[in-house]
Each structure stands twice: as C-alpha cells, then as structure tokens.
Amino acid sequence: MNGTLCDLRGVNKSFGDNRVLKQLNLSLPAGSVTVLMGANGAGKSTLVKILSGVHHLDAGSISLLGKDFRPSSPSEAIRAGVVTVHQNINDGVIPDLDVASNLLIDRLAEPGYGFFLKRQKNYAEAERIASQMGLSLNVRQSVAELGVADRQLIAIARAMAHDPQLLILDEPTSSLSASEAERLFLLIERLSAKGVAVLYISHRMSDIRRIADRIVSMRDGEISGVFEGESLDYEGAVNAMLGHRMTDADITIAAPGKRVLEIKDLRLLPGSAPFDLDLCENEVVAVTGLLGSGKSAFAQSLFGLGRPASGQIRIDGQDYAPASPQAAIRRGVFMSAKDRANNAVVADFDITRNITLPFLARYSNLSFVRRSDERKTADEMIGALSIVCQGNADSIGTLSGGNQQKVMLARWLAEECRLLLLDEPFQGVDIRARRDIGRKIRETATNRATLVFVSELDEALEVADRIIVMTEHSVSAEFRNENVDLNEILTAVTGAVPTDNGSAARTAHA
Amino acid sequence: MSMNLDQTDPSGSTTPGARKPQPASSGLIDIAIRYGFLALLVGLVIFFSVFANGFAGPRSAVFIFQSVAITGILALGVTCTLVVGGFDLSIGSVATSSMMLAAYMMVVLEQPAFVAIIACLAMGAFIGLINGLLIVKTKVPDLLATLGMMFLLVGLQRIPTEGRSIAMGMTLPDGSTAEGTFSPLFLQLGRHRFDFMLENLLPAPVIFLVVIGFLVWVFLELTRHGRLMYAIGSNERAASLTGTNVNQYKIMAYVISGVLASIGGMLLAARLGRGDIASGTNLLLDAVAASLIGFAVLGAAKPNAFGTSMGALFVGILLQGLTMMNAPYYTQDFIKGLVLVIALVFTFSLSARKAGGH
Numbered sequence: 001m002n003g004t005l006c007d008l009r010g011v012n013k014s015f016g017d018n019r020v021l022k023q024l025n026l027s028l029p030a031g032s033v034t035v036l037m038g039a040n041g042a043g044k045s046t047l048v049k050i051l052s053g054v055h056h057l058d059a060g061s062i063s064l065l066g067k068d069f070r071p072s073s074p075s076e077a078i079r080a081g082v083v084t085v086h087q088n089i090n091d092g093v094i095p096d097l098d099v100a101s102n103l104l105i106d107r108l109a110e111p112g113y114g115f116f117l118k119r120q121k122n123y124a125e126a127e128r129i130a131s132q133m134g135l136s137l138n139v140r141q142s143v144a145e146l147g148v149a150d151r152q153l154i155a156i157a158r159a160m161a162h163d164p165q166l167l168i169l170d171e172p173t174s175s176l177s178a179s180e181a182e183r184l185f186l187l188i189e190r191l192s193a194k195g196v197a198v199l200y201i202s203h204r205m206s207d208i209r210r211i212a213d214r215i216v217s218m219r220d221g222e223i224s225g226v227f228e229g230e231s232l233d234y235e236g237a238v239n240a241m242l243g244h245r246m247t248d249a250d251i252t253i254a255a256p257g258k259r260v261l262e263i264k265d266l267r268l269l270p271g272s273a274p275f276d277l278d279l280c281e282n283e284v285v286a287v288t289g290l291l292g293s294g295k296s297a298f299a300q301s302l303f304g305l306g307r308p309a310s311g312q313i314r315i316d317g318q319d320y321a322p323a324s325p326q327a328a329i330r331r332g333v334f335m336s337a338k339d340r341a342n343n344a345v346v347a348d349f350d351i352t353r354n355i356t357l358p359f360l361a362r363y364s365n366l367s368f369v370r371r372s373d374e375r376k377t378a379d380e381m382i383g384a385l386s387i388v389c390q391g392n393a394d395s396i397g398t399l400s401g402g403n404q405q406k407v408m409l410a411r412w413l414a415e416e417c418r419l420l421l422l423d424e425p426f427q428g429v430d431i432r433a434r435r436d437i438g439r440k441i442r443e444t445a446t447n448r449a450t451l452v453f454v455s456e457l458d459e460a461l462e463v464a465d466r467i468i469v470m471t472e473h474s475v476s477a478e479f480r481n482e483n484v485d486l487n488e489i490l491t492a493v494t495g496a497v498p499t500d501n502g503s504a505a506r507t508a509h510a
Numbered sequence: 511m512s513m514n515l516d517q518t519d520p521s522g523s524t525t526p527g528a529r530k531p532q533p534a535s536s537g538l539i540d541i542a543i544r545y546g547f548l549a550l551l552v553g554l555v556i557f558f559s560v561f562a563n564g565f566a567g568p569r570s571a572v573f574i575f576q577s578v579a580i581t582g583i584l585a586l587g588v589t590c591t592l593v594v595g596g597f598d599l600s601i602g603s604v605a606t607s608s609m610m611l612a613a614y615m616m617v618v619l620e621q622p623a624f625v626a627i628i629a630c631l632a633m634g635a636f637i638g639l640i641n642g643l644l645i646v647k648t649k650v651p652d653l654l655a656t657l658g659m660m661f662l663l664v665g666l667q668r669i670p671t672e673g674r675s676i677a678m679g680m681t682l683p684d685g686s687t688a689e690g691t692f693s694p695l696f697l698q699l700g701r702h703r704f705d706f707m708l709e710n711l712l713p714a715p716v717i718f719l720v721v722i723g724f725l726v727w728v729f730l731e732l733t734r735h736g737r738l739m740y741a742i743g744s745n746e747r748a749a750s751l752t753g754t755n756v757n758q759y760k761i762m763a764y765v766i767s768g769v770l771a772s773i774g775g776m777l778l779a780a781r782l783g784r785g786d787i788a789s790g791t792n793l794l795l796d797a798v799a800a801s802l803i804g805f806a807v808l809g810a811a812k813p814n815a816f817g818t819s820m821g822a823l824f825v826g827i828l829l830q831g832l833t834m835m836n837a838p839y840y841t842q843d844f845i846k847g848l849v850l851v852i853a854l855v856f857t858f859s860l861s862a863r864k865a866g867g868h
Contacts, residue, residue: 303751329753338753344751348744348812357741358752360734367733411752 005030005197006051006069006082006166008032011044011060018401018428020046020508022221024060027083028166033198035208037241038218044201047218048168051199053077053083060207065165078106081165085172092155095144098317100126102143103158133157134183139247149482156184160191168199173207185211203232203290205494217241233271235487238293238494251442251481253465257281258316260418260449266311268297272473274311279419279449283344284442285451286464286481290493294473299423303335304328304452315418329358332418336408340426340452344408345396352378355410362415381410385440409437413444423453438463524674543809546856551824558831565701565834568708576781576824579715580605580774582822584797585804586726587770591652592801592813593730594763596645597742599656601771601772602794603663604637607619610667610777612696613676613785620690627696630772638768640762663798668787692783700780717779719819722770727815739763740812806857826851 006028008230011273020043028034028328035207038419039043040442049055051062053071062069064080071077086092089194091101103126106112118160126139135153143151156172169188173181188211192198208215214228217240225240227233261279264342279285289295308423313320315331322328327336337343346354356374363374378392386407389399396404405425412420422441426434460467461481469477469492477492584601590713591598608630615626637659644655672683680688703710704717730736739759743748750756778790803824804810804817828849832842 324753325751326753326755335751337748342745342747344745344747344748346741346744348740353737353741357738357749357754360737364734367735369732369734369737 003030004028005065007063009061009063011047011050011062012058013043013050013055014058020221021050021057022367024221024223026216026223028196028199029214030165031192031195032193032213033200033211034214034216035212036199036201036216036218037203037208037237039446042241043221044218046168048084048199048201051077051082051166051168052086053082073267075106075109078162081163081283082168083159083162083164083166084168084170084244086170087281087508093143093151096142098140098142099130099137099146099154100139100420102154103129103139103161106158106162129157129161130431133160133187138384143445149180151171152176153180155183156187160187164191164196166197166199168201170201170459171203172200173202173204181207203292214314234494235490238490239487251462253480254282254445256283257447260316262312262314262317264314266302266310266313267309268294268473270309272309275475277468277475279451281449281465282446284445284450284452284464285466285468286454286460287301287468287470288454288457288460288489288493289470293470295455295470296423297473298337298470299451299453302328302419302421303333330347332416334411334412334415334417334419334423335421335423336425338424340405340408340427345404345410347397350393350395351387351389351399351407354396354407355381355414358411359415377414378410378495381407381414385410385413386436396447400430400433402429404435405433406427406437409440413440417448420448420450422450423452424455426454426456426459457486457493532695540809543856545808547803547806547824547853548808548820551820551827554590554827554831558827558834562831562834565831568711570830570834572703572711572713574830575711575716576713577829578822578826579713579719579762580781580788581793581796581825582719582776582819583722583774583777583802584771584793585818586588586722586815587774588797589804589813589818590726590730590739590766590770590786593736593739593743595746595762596652596760596763597656598641598764598767598771599653599687600637600641600659600663601767601774603660603667604634604768604771605775605778605793606790607637608634608772609669609779609782609790610676610785612719612776612779613692614670614823616692616696617678617680617688617690617785618670618682623693623696627776631769632774634768634770634775635765636768638765639761640763641768645764646757646760648725667820671785671787671839673787675787678784679683692780696776697735697779697780697783700777700782712823715781718773718777719822722773723815723819726766730815735759743812753865779787791839796825796846797822799846802850803853811857821853 004027006025008024011021012019019486024043025175026047036044036047044464046055050057052425053074053076056070056072064082069080069082069471071082072078074084094105097105100122101108104122107286108117117224123139129135131141132154135157137146137150137154142153146154147406152172153176156169159167167188172184176184188198188200192213200207200211212232213224214222214235215232215234217227225237225406227237227240258281259278260281263275263277265276267274287295287298297306300306302313302322304324307321315333320331320333322331322333325335346357349357352375355378360369361375363370363377375392381387382389383391386408387399387403387405387410396407399407405428409422409425425437427442429437438459441452452460452463454463462483464481467479467481467484467489468475469479470490471492477489479489560641564570579730584605587601588598591621611633612626612630615621615629616623621629641656641659643651644659645652652660675679675697676688678688678691682688699714702714704712706712738749738754740756741752742756742759774793775790779785782789800821801818802815803821804814804819805812807814807820809816810817825846828845829842832845833839
C-alpha cells in the first residue's frame, strides 16, 4: 500500500528569467500525508499549479501510478485523479450559484453531461456528497449567503467527490475553526487509509503535527529536506525551509539617536497579546514571522490602512493614529508596500513618474508639474540606487524585477521621513539587487527610523540592527543582530515551545 | 483592515517584466503606431476630396466642424472618466437634458440666458457628482451607475413638458402659451460663425471645442492632478498607497464629464433654437467612439485629450464624406463601427507587440 503514487523527476519551470523550480525531485507515496513547507517564493504554488495542470513544466517528467502524467489543463488533471483545493477560496466556489451546483460544477463541465440541467438528480447527488463530508448544509442555498469556512469546506468537498488518487490541499485550514479543521483532518485520515496520496501545504505547526506522515521542505525552487519516520523533526524541517546559510553581510550597529516610534500595549487583534516597541533614529529593525503571524497587520496599522484593537502609538512624542495613508504620509511615515505588481507599480508610467508619484506637489507650481525638476530627482535616484535602465523615461515594465523594486524604494527615499516601513522589500528580487537594496536601506538610515518586514530570516540578518519576531499577532521575541544564535530565532519564529494544550488553542484563532 | 494587500496571485511575484529583445522591425512598427492614424486621417480627406463632389469646400468644412464640435466636447468628458479607469454612459442624456433645461428656462420660465446657462452648468456638475458618489461611495460599478443615470435623465427631461419639444410660442400643458424667447445672444453661441481664412468659416461651437480641448489637455498632461488621475487609472491601489485621494479624483472626473456634457447640450440648444426631444440620440455613441479612437492617435494607447479631438474630427469627416458620396444613411453606423474596431485593433495589438507582450 505504500508504493509511490506520484513521482516527479528533474522538474524545471521558469517564468522569463526567473527560475522558479530547479531540477526538482519528489515522490509522493500512496496512503500517506506529505506536508510541503516553504517560504514565500520558494515555488510551492508553482509546483501545485504544475501538478494541477495550470502550468506546464519546462523540463523533467511526472509519473502518476507508473504512467506518464502531463496534464494540459486542470480538467485533464482532475480526470487523471489529481484534485487540488487552491488556497484562494474564491477560486474554488462560485458565489452566485447554489451549493449543489458548486459541488457538481466540474460534472456539468464534462462533455457527457448533456444539454439540460438535471435538477432533482443534482440535488440528490449533492446531498450525498455533502453527507459524506459531514456537511450539514442546505444544498439549495446560494453560496453567497455562506461564510468563508463553509465555502472552504464546499471547495474541499467537491475535490473529494472526484475520488482523487492524489489530493492537493493548499493551506486548507487558513479560514477554518478548530472543530471544522478537525473534521477535515478526520476526512484526510480516512482518505489516506484508502490509499490516497495527500500533499498538504501549510505553515501551521499545529496542523502539521496533527496530520503529517512526512514533511518536505522547499527552498528556492529545490527540495531542501525530507523528513519522515516515527518522530518527525519539525525543527529540522523549518530550518530547511528558511535556510540558514549564514550571510556574509557584516552589520555594524549604529548608535541609536532620538526616539522616533513608541508603541505601548498595542493589540493588533482584540484577542492578541499586547506588546511594546521603541524605535530610534539610525535604527533598522527587521520584523519577521511566518505567514499569518501579524507582520502585515502591524505594517498596515502603522500606515493607516487598518486600526489596531487597542494601545498607543506615538511618533516623536506625539500621539499617532492615522486614518489613511495620506494622514500617515503627512506625519512622515512612509511605506513601500509588498507585492509591488499589485500595490506599487504604476505600469503605464515611466521611471520618473513612478518615483515622483507620492510627492508630486513638491514638483509643482500651481499644480503644474515642473518636468525638469522631477527628471533631476529621478536621475539622482537612478544613480544612487544603481538602477539599470536606458534613462529616466524608460517604461517601468521594461525593467527587471530587482530594478522595479529599486524604483519603488526610490519613490520613498526621495523625500526625508521619520519612519520608513518597508514591507517585503526583497520580494521577487535576485540576490544582487537584494544586496544593493539592503545596503541602500542601511546607508540612508540616519535621521529616520526604519522597519523592514520580511518573512525570510536571511534577509532580516542582512539588513537589521535588531530582529523582532512576531507570532500570533504579537511580538514574541527580540534579538540584537550580533552573534545571534540562529536556532533561537528559528524556535521563536515557529511558535516556540510545543506545549500540549498550546497547539489546540493555536488552531482556534489565527 | 480597510484595505487588503494580500490579493497575491502566487505566481505574481515571479511574473517577469516584459523585456524581450526588440525585433528588428520595431522601428517600422513604432512609426506605424505613432503616425498611422494621422496618416489615415489625411488619406481620408484626400480620398473624399477626390471622389466626393464638393467635399473640399468651405460649406462642407463648416458642416464637419459643426458636427464635430458638440461630439468632441462630450468626448473630452468621457476621456476624463476613462483616465481614472471609469466610464460615463450618461453624457448623451446629460447633454439632451441640458438642452431641454436651457430651453425650458428661457421659453417657459422666461429667464435670461445667463440664468439658463448657470442652471445648465449646475445641473451637469450635480449629475456628475451623483454619478461619482454612486460609484465611489455605494460601489455601484461605473457602467451600471451611469447607465441608470442615463435612463433616469431620458425620462426626467420629458416630464415638465409631458414629452413635447420646447419651442417659442408652444402650448403649455395647462393650455396657456409660452411667452419666453431664446435670447439672441444665447443663439449666437451655437450659430455665430467666425472668419478664419475664409469668411464665416468657423462656427462658434468649434471655438468652444478648441478651448475646452486645450484646457483638458493641459489639465491631464501638465498638472499633477492629471498625473494622479492617470495613476489611478493604471493602478488604483498603488495610487492610494502613495497617499492619493482616489475617491476625490474619481468624483472630480465625473463632475468634469457632467459639466462638459451640459455645455455640449447648451450648444445644441443654441444651434437648433429649440429643445428638441428627438435630437441628440447619437451623441453618446459618437462621443464614446471618438474617445476610443483617440487611443490610437500618436500611439498613446491611453485616453488623451488630443487623440479624442482627432477622433471626433475623424468621425465627423467620415460621416460628411459618406453623406456627400451619397452613401445611404444606414451604412454610416456600419462604417463608424468598422473604423472603431480597426482603430482599437491597431492600438491594442500593435502596442502590445511593442511592449514585447504576448
């Protein structure tokens, strides 16, 4: 029963110049749950999309039950028995249709279904699927009326209805409560006992401890560790996922200047633990933590994109509670947002216009933009950040990811500020640009306080004076970046000491 | 959280910037993209001058200018809403409502021209404001909000006169006769012709078009407000995260559109000398066509004031030329549609190739 069900050999996949999967080898045995771990950008999602027929591999081979497996579309993958529940719930359900149609939607798409809807038969079939899953839902109800957890369960139930050989679950518990998650785990156990191979992607240690037979860690498009056996080495798996190549960046910690940011008893969520934080001029502090640890919520509350549940924030001794990014910018708090393609890059603009966007007023007389002034600033920033381009009028789309990121950074470095927030400034950036950006952040750090939000420990070590670890929407540890013990940070990042009742509690919220 | 930064497509961060090596023929494509449309415009003029009797004369020029002016002014308004990534379907009915209001104010309520003009402008701004608020505050999609407004106005403008056109000396619903008149000065706005090279060549509305076109161009291209509006149209979230008041600019775009449409309506009233319930049916589609054709001018591939004016001119020349070649009226819409489709293919496929996309 423990034969290999699915085998990937030498799988390569690139998007443009970016090699996302590099000679990846992985086998998934039947009847066991393989947990896949990996940081942002490690290539997990790409791997899932290749298995589910969304992307095609560039080189390498996949075999399923001994036969060559090369799905050209998601529906082909499903027919072959590879069923995927994607992370984004809204990809999984169609809100305007009723529950029954959602459960049976891929049946309707099959060529053999016929022209007319068979309503009564559908409802009966849907009820059968729902009861199998232990779902107590009215199948005639519209999905739009349901909550996130129910939607997630519907997406999963539909996947189950296909009698999968290989079931891929991408962060399936991210919106489930503890009891709902437990229902899912029981189901996974039942399936795996029937010989189904399960590939389970998650960052949650409580999930992993509960369900994993094996753990596979991914890093930079490669498998960086496989852990199996009686007692699983969770610590080792996290190490392999985050990587601990010590970086050669040597940090000389500057003497902190005047205090800029002062946080007291801040609760990001009503239920989360309060924390304090002080930040001074000249300081660069990295905030790190796993997905869902509250990093983003913290960054966004500092930039006026959301309000913390309670607590006090002061900047330069003055109370600070921005209601919008405008208000934050007026107080001298700038943020370079993560995910630049969606949140930062104005694709229709050239380099100059992208850089001067937030502070156009300073380049304008009576609202008329002084072109030469803004071009001068752009040229200065291009030089200062060594942005590789033909000139300041290049369209932003012609630049590589690293250079686009530098332009986004230039946007906020062009003006003096009190507190600079950089959310994932190294996202989708190659190693050289990453070094450049890190160096520039440190060089310019005088006379302001800097907070860098990163999920990769390497990046934190390269750029920061201090490293702050967040778990469960609160600060759980703080390290001075001087002969730090890496294992200590890792322990802090992964949610610390595994207490017995702690894991159940962790599932309850998050 | 009031704004979610996490709508990441997992492969999004790895999407490469388009930076394929440019093909050797890119110079030629470049020229085609930049000047192709203007060349087409010139070619069209030459073609009609040769084949359509009387096309190359002052009378037909006046006619073209006359028809281009009002369409063009409306199209400039649509352009502003396109810039912020929106769309205004209500302009046609704002224009006809403004025409009816101007006539009603002067003929029925016996107000001076000045009051009528202020009332029309205020109505245009108010409708734009409502459109903007519907879209920004109540989150009604732009097409639906302005479509709803269109129907609302089409009905509303007919209520005061119980569906009849407004002319001097008309019989009112209560049986009495309207005593008011169109002020001669007001009529001059639509009818006066200025001397330009030839006597009586330029109708007054053309002057309005040129001035408004220039102002909109200056606003969109040279001021920071225009720049921020383009930023909103390209990436709304990025614009808002750099501290731009996205809602305010969106509302402003619809207000501009409403005001320009009301000006167009007044010029129509002045030209016709009555509030004609049946006129202005083509205004919306012609204006939209003009601003979309404008994408192709000078390879802009985005809404822009100069392109829109050229687009309006193009539509005007085309229709006048076809009329003078005795093409049946029912072929004109067909040809207009054909030109629009070709212009859009031109814009989007060629500029996509230039950017090295798919």
